[in-house]
Amino acid sequence: MAVTAEQVADAMYDLVKEYQGKKKLKAMDLTHMMVERYGAEGCDKKMCKAAIRSLIDSDRCVYTYFGGSYIELPHAEGAAGGG
Amino acid sequence: MSETNGKGSATPMLDELEKGEWPSFVTQIKEMAAEKEQCQQLLELLERSYREKIGHWKHGGIVGVHGYGGGVIGRYNDLPEEFPAIAHFHTLRVNMPSGWFYTSDVLRKICDIWDEHGSGLTNMHGSTGDIILLGTTTDELEPTFKALTENDFDLGGSGSDVRTPSACVGPARCEWACYDTLDLCNDLTQTFQDELHRPAFPYKFKFKCSGCPNDCVASIARSDMSIIGTWRDDIRIDQDAVREYAENGVNIERDICGNCPTKCMEWDGHDLEIDNGNCVKCMHCINAMPKALRPGVDTGATILLGAKAPIVQGAQLSSVIVPFMKLEPPYDEIKDLAERIWDFWSENGKNRERVGEIMQRVGMGNFLEAIGVDPIPEMIAYPRENPYVFYEEYYEEEDEEAEQEEEEGAAVP
Amino acid sequence: MDTQRRTDIGPPDFRRFLPPIIKENYGKWKYHEILKPGVMVHVAESGDKLFTVRAGSPRLLGTKRIRKYAELADKYCGGHLRFTSRHNVEFLLTDEKNIDPIIADLAELGHPVGGIGPAISSIVHTQGWVHCHSAATDASGVVKAVMDDLHEYFDGTTKIPGKLRIALACCLNMCGAVHCSDISILGVHRRPPRVQQGLAKVCEIPNVIAACPTAAIRPASVEGTPSVEIDESLCMFCANCFSVCPALPMADALNDGVSLWVGGKVSNARHEPMFSKLAVPFIENDPPRWTEVVQNVRKIVEVWVDGARPHERMGEFIERIGWPKFFKLTGIEFQKEHIDDYRYAGLTFHRSAWVRH
Ligand code: HEM
Numbered sequence: 145m146a147v148t149a150e151q152v153a154d155a156m157y158d159l160v161k162e163y164q165g166k167k168k169l170k171a172m173d174l175t176h177m178m179v180e181r182y183g184a185e186g187c188d189k190k191m192c193k194a195a196i197r198s199l200i201d202s203d204r205c206v207y208t209y210f211g212g213s214y215i216e217l218p219h220a221e222g223a224a225g226g227g
Numbered sequence: 228m229s230e231t232n233g234k235g236s237a238t239p240m241l242d243e244l245e246k247g248e249w250p251s252f253v254t255q256i257k258e259m260a261a262e263k264e265q266c267q268q269l270l271e272l273l274e275r276s277y278r279e280k281i282g283h284w285k286h287g288g289i290v291g292v293h294g295y296g297g298g299v300i301g302r303y304n305d306l307p308e309e310f311p312a313i314a315h316f317h318t319l320r321v322n323m324p325s326g327w328f329y330t331s332d333v334l335r336k337i338c339d340i341w342d343e344h345g346s347g348l349t350n351m352h353g354s355t356g357d358i359i360l361l362g363t364t365t366d367e368l369e370p371t372f373k374a375l376t377e378n379d380f381d382l383g384g385s386g387s388d389v390r391t392p393s394a395c396v397g398p399a400r401c402e403w404a405c406y407d408t409l410d411l412c413n414d415l416t417q418t419f420q421d422e423l424h425r426p427a428f429p430y431k432f433k434f435k436c437s438g439c440p441n442d443c444v445a446s447i448a449r450s451d452m453s454i455i456g457t458w459r460d461d462i463r464i465d466q467d468a469v470r471e472y473a474e475n476g477v478n479i480e481r482d483i484c485g486n487c488p489t490k491c492m493e494w495d496g497h498d499l500e501i502d503n504g505n506c507v508k509c510m511h512c513i514n515a516m517p518k519a520l521r522p523g524v525d526t527g528a529t530i531l532l533g534a535k536a537p538i539v540q541g542a543q544l545s546s547v548i549v550p551f552m553k554l555e556p557p558y559d560e561i562k563d564l565a566e567r568i569w570d571f572w573s574e575n576g577k578n579r580e581r582v583g584e585i586m587q588r589v590g591m592g593n594f595l596e597a598i599g600v601d602p603i604p605e606m607i608a609y610p611r612e613n614p615y616v617f618y619e620e621y622y623e624e625e626d627e628e629a630e631q632e633e634e635e636g637a638a639v640p
Numbered sequence: 641m642d643t644q645r646r647t648d649i650g651p652p653d654f655r656r657f658l659p660p661i662i663k664e665n666y667g668k669w670k671y672h673e674i675l676k677p678g679v680m681v682h683v684a685e686s687g688d689k690l691f692t693v694r695a696g697s698p699r700l701l702g703t704k705r706i707r708k709y710a711e712l713a714d715k716y717c718g719g720h721l722r723f724t725s726r727h728n729v730e731f732l733l734t735d736e737k738n739i740d741p742i743i744a745d746l747a748e749l750g751h752p753v754g755g756i757g758p759a760i761s762s763i764v765h766t767q768g769w770v771h772c773h774s775a776a777t778d779a780s781g782v783v784k785a786v787m788d789d790l791h792e793y794f795d796g797t798t799k800i801p802g803k804l805r806i807a808l809a810c811c812l813n814m815c816g817a818v819h820c821s822d823i824s825i826l827g828v829h830r831r832p833p834r835v836q837q838g839l840a841k842v843c844e845i846p847n848v849i850a851a852c853p854t855a856a857i858r859p860a861s862v863e864g865t866p867s868v869e870i871d872e873s874l875c876m877f878c879a880n881c882f883s884v885c886p887a888l889p890m891a892d893a894l895n896d897g898v899s900l901w902v903g904g905k906v907s908n909a910r911h912e913p914m915f916s917k918l919a920v921p922f923i924e925n926d927p928p929r930w931t932e933v934v935q936n937v938r939k940i941v942e943v944w945v946d947g948a949r950p951h952e953r954m955g956e957f958i959e960r961i962g963w964p965k966f967f968k969l970t971g972i973e974f975q976k977e978h979i980d981d982y983r984y985a986g987l988t989f990h991r992s993a994w995v996r997h
Pocket residue numbers: 211286300302318350352353354355359449535536537538765766767771772773813814815816879880883
């Protein structure tokens with residue numbers, strides 16, 4: 145099952161959306177989940193890396209930092225409060 | 228500007244810290260407060276912390292520059308109505324040049340950028356080594372970044388990524404540098420730009436490069452990969468210079484030989500003899516008599532792994548993984564080692580687990596196997612004391628027979 | 641966008657900023673000598689001489705002061721300078737005659753020259769109340785108070801047996817490099833986080849639970865809504881949970897303060913690197929001068945200055961005289977907190993019959 149980086153990015157995006165507010169996902173979590181879904185031959189780490197980069201560069205997702213780095217949907221900063 | 232209406236200073240406790248011999252950070256903030264409302268409000272907020280004995284900052288985890296997962300630390304104060312100018316007060320980490328060398332022109336350029344886009348306050352430098360630009364609003368992050376990159380500067384690391392590597396002054400000004408710390412640091416930083424800006428690891432990873440075992444950047448205490456210069460041949464001795472130190476009052480017997488950890492030096496009042504096979508390259512004698520003694524010429528580095536601060540599973544110092552490695556461009560051997568470690572760690576690491584922690588969790592032996600390094604006695608202080616050895620497999624009677632048969636089979640073609 | 645956005649360019653190549661004398665003698669230095677406090681000369685194989693003048697700094701610098709440094713570099717050093725790993729600034733001179741004038745100019749700016757060789761160098765430290773969310777004490781203020789008191793050991797007025805490194809971190813995260821210093825000043829919280837209402841709206845509960853190194857956080861239901869509870873007997877006040885979740889504040893004026901640790905070292909000289917060990921478990925925050933912290937640090941420094949042999953670092957000195965003597969000489973009270981009770985604590989017990997009487 146050959147997939148393209150595009151498809152992997154879309155699948156990752158769906159996962160991030162599904163987990164938003166429930167569990168923060170790290171780059172390595174997404175990579176593991178993709179390799180599990182598509183198999184190591186169909187989808188290697190390089191492809192996952194490219195997919196994550198395209199998610200971030202297109203503003204569909206952002207990196208966040210809460211004691212560790214995560215990939216999430218863009219959202220308002222809790223700590224920003226009213227200010 | 229929020230002034231004091233003749234009621235005396237708004238910041239009496241901080242004013243106290245302008246007195247005394249040591250240069251004052253309060254003076255620094257005040258110098259900038261003359262022009263920047265942000266700095267005035269920072270002073271007043273800090274005064275309040277001094278009065279109440281608690282901090283007033285909240286951690287922000289989302290702000291950053293487009294495409295990067297590191298380099299910006301989000302900060303908001305918890306009294307935004309009272310201190311609106313610093314409601315957002317984010318920090319940028321800017322990757323310093325190796326060895327922290329600057330020209331006056333480039334420093335002024337950084338000042339220009341920061342006067343235009345931020346508070347004008349900095350740390351020269353943060354404890355990882357970056358130039359810290361302390362305090363600006365969310366809107367100014369992208370413009371600051373643009374101005375920095377136009378002047379050939381880029382952000383450093385933060386988050387679960389390669390952190391900004393740092394190096395001691397090395398061959399630029401130290402006769403003891405056993406490899407080119409500045410070049411290696413620069414090379415690693417450039418090679419791993421993607422790993423530095425786009426966090427993909429379980430947690431942070433730090434490289435620090437010290438040119439000799441004096442370890443001026445404290446790499447053994449605070450880097451996941453500590454690269455500490457050393458040599459394999461003999462310490463170079465100038466016996467005349469040794470005698471000169473003796474004549475000038477150095478007690479060589481007591482203070483040099485007596486402090487040698489392996490007692491491998493002898494001084495007969497005329498010549499200093501070193502049993503180099505027993506020298507552990509601690510640097511003591513060289514530090515004490517720099518004109519007489521120098522490291523050897525067959526130089527390289529010892530690579531150690533796994534130092535980390537107490538968070539999460541307790542603190543560790545780095546320990547030896549490669550006793551001696553030659554370090555010359557393009558530095559493929561060390562880069563390859565780092566990448567093998569990252570592969571294993573990214574694959575198997577838990578969230579927020581440092582390399583030093585995964586080494587302990589899976590066992591050093593298993594870790595070595597996974598990264599393809601053979602176990603050697605240089606890696607330990609002493610062999611295990613506890614007898615709980617977890618062998619992974621054992622043989623049954625049949626196995627042995629089968630094996631024997633196989634062997635016999637192989638012997639008889 | 642008008643121009644291509646530049647990314648991943650890394651820092652500028654350091655070679656652009658090296659002074660000519662360093663370019664010419666790169667890797668070809670022969671030896672160095674300390675000429676006087678804060679001043680050293682490096683002599684190259686070629687015979688060239690490079691003079692370094694090291695000055696202390698508060699680390700937190702405004703751009704105005706950095707421009708002053710730049711001016712001094714232009715005036716005396718052909719525009720070249722560098723910073724050290726301990727926040728000092730170093731001016732690199734080729735003309736010996738400029739040493740005294742630049743020291744005079746630095747003094748006028750309020751920057752003492754020193755910190756080379758057997759001396760106390762600047763205190764490596766963190767952000768504290770100036771900028772960090774998990775600080776149990778301020779950083780810059782404590783550093784200023786301690787250095788005001790110890791400057792005689794920085795600028796060479798009082799000679800000391802060897803190097804003395806002090807570092808400060810304002811919480812257990814220790815972003816400042818303190819655990820291996822001769823004297824470490826560490827901010828400590830003593831009260832477990834308080835669980836705020838509506839935690840689940842701000843934070844993801846599984847992440848909060850996973851954040852705790854000692855598994856002190858458990859899921860709980862508070863008035864019918866999901867939240868967490870803290871097993872206070874398991875909390876060692878690291879503030880990890882607060883970093884992950886702002887609804888678990890830790891800061892507490894009554895219970896936050898400072899601890900002192902001693903005897904760590906990084907360099908390999910003579911003795912292997914060592915961690916710092918607990919000397920004073922807790923001192924209340926006392927801004928702006930933290931008097932009790934300053935007094936304790938001074939006491940420890942003085943005991944070492946009086947008793948140490950040449951080259952001997954704090955940790956080597958204490959190992960030689962023994963910990964009981966250290967507590968006796970400093971007058972610091974030994975308490976149960978001094979005895980480790982975490983994993984493998986037994987390794988820190990006195991496992992022999994060697995006792996000095
Ligand atoms: C839960 C763990 C940690 C959290 C939440 C954390 C958080 C932070 C924050 C918020 C800052 C920025 C301070 C500021 O500029 O306002 C910071 C700085 C820093 N952190 Fe951490 N930190 C953690 C653990 C560590 C550890 C374990 C180390 C290294 C041993 C470390 C090293 C640093 C360094 C070197 C800096 C720069 C500090 C400076 O410039 O003074 N951090 N950390």
